[in-house]
Amino acid sequence: MSTDTLTRVEIRPLPDSFAAEVVGLDLSQPVADEDFRRIHRAHLDHHVLVFREQRVTPEQQIEFSRRFGALEIHVLHQFHLNGHPEILIVSNIVENGQPVGLGDAGYFWHSDLSYKEKPSLGSMLLAQELPSEGGDTLFADQHAAWETIPPELQARVRHLKAEHSYLAKYEELRERSPWRPKLSDEQVARVLPVVQPVVRTHPGTGRLGLFVSEHFTTRIVGLPEAESRALLEELFQYATLPQLQYRHRWQPHDMVFWDNRSVLHLAAGCPDHLRRRLHRTTVQGDKPF
Numbered sequence: 001m002s003t004d005t006l007t008r009v010e011i012r013p014l015p016d017s018f019a020a021e022v023v024g025l026d027l028s029q030p031v032a033d034e035d036f037r038r039i040h041r042a043h044l045d046h047h048v049l050v051f052r053e054q055r056v057t058p059e060q061q062i063e064f065s066r067r068f069g070a071l072e073i074h075v076l077h078q079f080h081l082n083g084h085p086e087i088l089i090v091s092n093i094v095e096n097g098q099p100v101g102l103g104d105a106g107y108f109w110h111s112d113l114s115y116k117e118k119p120s121l122g123s124m125l126l127a128q129e130l131p132s133e134g135g136d137t138l139f140a141d142q143h144a145a146w147e148t149i150p151p152e153l154q155a156r157v158r159h160l161k162a163e164h165s166y167l168a169k170y171e172e173l174r175e176r177s178p179w180r181p182k183l184s185d186e187q188v189a190r191v192l193p194v195v196q197p198v199v200r201t202h203p204g205t206g207r208l209g210l211f212v213s214e215h216f217t218t219r220i221v222g223l224p225e226a227e228s229r230a231l232l233e234e235l236f237q238y239a240t241l242p243q244l245q246y247r248h249r250w251q252p253h254d255m256v257f258w259d260n261r262s263v264l265h266l267a268a269g270c271p272d273h274l275r276r277r278l279h280r281t282t283v284q285g286d287k288p289f
């Protein structure tokens with residue numbers, strides 16, 4: 001325990017999990033530099049941080065997110081919060097036949113924006129409206145996934161590269177969720193496929209982690225299609241092993257900030273008729289290496 005009286009923040013690891021709760025912080029107030037440094041450190045160490053009871057405005061969420069880096073503006077401009085393009089509405093709510101947000105974000109395991117040259121450092125989700133059942137978010141530790149892979153397979157994939165594409169599953173998702181918008185040519189041009197290392201080095205900790213996902217990774221560069229598919233399937237198995245997961249059960253006014261360089265995440269889903277709405281800010285990261 002710190003003896004520094006200026007510091008009010010406590011980092012409390014969640015039981016049986018890599019994730020941690022940040023206790024003693026009210027994000028509607030300015031965050032002192034020393035508190036920010038501890039949170040930043042905890043984000044590197046725990047990969048998923050949970051802040052309870054955060055009654056914050058969109059401006060306050062944006063301001064706090066910006067301390068970690070520049071914010072991304074999501075390609076689905078249809079689902080930006082009015083007047084705040086830095087906030088993406090994640091919601092299954094349909095009003096007057098129009099979806100208010102992205103309803104099926106997280107239907108497949110993924111790391112946010114891995115389909116961009118510079119994928120996201122981390123994403124911050126703030127609960128606005130929660131269903132009475134379901135709606136959990138799952139996180140899987142990709143450093144632990146890497147460490148679980150047998151040495152022979154590690155050696156085989158260590159220096160491979162893979163293609164990531166936003167469009168990989170887009171049409172499949174549109175068939176399931178007819179309200180997912182058809183992309184304009186301009187939107188398609190903004191999400192051209194990119195190549196990423198299969199194993200990336202975390203720029204903040206130097207740790208290796210798996211960096212492939214069932215949502216966005218389409219193929220391993222330089223391998224025949226069948227071999228590439230089989231290898232990806234094998235890696236996806238390690239990436240999503242149940243014992244490497246943290247299940248977040250949302251409580252009102254929860255804010256969760258995860259590290260997209262360290263974890264994959266998945267929306268566990270909830271019954272369609274139950275309303276769920278969260279606000280996401282997405283911090284830009286570095287080019288993976």
Ligand code: OGA
Pocket residue numbers: 090105106107112123125135136137138265266267268278280
């Ligand atoms: C996201 C996402 C999962 C969820 O917002 O990036 O994947 O449970 N959300 O809503």
Ligand code: MN
Pocket residue numbers: 105106110111112265
């Ligand atoms: Mn996501």
